[in-house]
Amino acid sequence: MTASRILFVCLGNICRSPSAEGVFRHMAAAEGLEVTVDSCGTGAWHLGEPPSPAAITAARARGYDLSALRARQLQAADFTRFDRILVMDRANLRDARALRPPGGTEPELFLAHAPQHGQDVPDPWYTGDYEGALDMIEDAARGLIAALR
Numbered sequence: 001m002t003a004s005r006i007l008f009v010c011l012g013n014i015c016r017s018p019s020a021e022g023v024f025r026h027m028a029a030a031e032g033l034e035v036t037v038d039s040c041g042t043g044a045w046h047l048g049e050p051p052s053p054a055a056i057t058a059a060r061a062r063g064y065d066l067s068a069l070r071a072r073q074l075q076a077a078d079f080t081r082f083d084r085i086l087v088m089d090r091a092n093l094r095d096a097r098a099l100r101p102p103g104g105t106e107p108e109l110f111l112a113h114a115p116q117h118g119q120d121v122p123d124p125w126y127t128g129d130y131e132g133a134l135d136m137i138e139d140a141a142r143g144l145i146a147a148l149r
């Protein structure tokens with residue numbers, strides 16, 4: 001295994017990245033992978049809040065518990081604390097790169113691990129499509145696990 005500290009990043013940290021955190025943690029545990037998993041947002045609107053009720057409900061129906069997660073904001077120290085930083089879309093990539101200190105972990109698109117879905121996980125906060133986002137996140141989580149082996 002090449003990395004053990006994994007950070008998922010989106011905009012608000014209440015829909016996509018907490019979903020990715022919950023999905024990936026669950027799958028990694030099922031595979032016996034020892035990983036530290038966290039998530040955060042590039043924005044500060046929802047600091048300290050749980051994931052959106054719709055995100056919690058959609059994830060719970062697939063067996064993922066997001067209820068204990070709380071939103072926090074991406075910070076410069078994350079680029080040395082985490083081995084892999086997976087972002088949900090190209091705007092997140094741009095914003096994360098702007099915060100990255102020299103020598104810090106390079107952020108990467110999460111969907112690079114499920115390229116059949118394109119580059120961006122559409123934001124269900126705006127689209128309402130929590131199921132579609134979870135489909136993409138599950139596929140990318142499987143791809144990332146395969147890449148970590």
Ligand code: 4NP
Nearest residue numbers: 010011012013014015016125
């Ligand atoms: P997320 O969705 O980035 O998937 O957590 C968002 C949720 C809320 C906002 C933006 C994105 N917001 O601006 O409030």
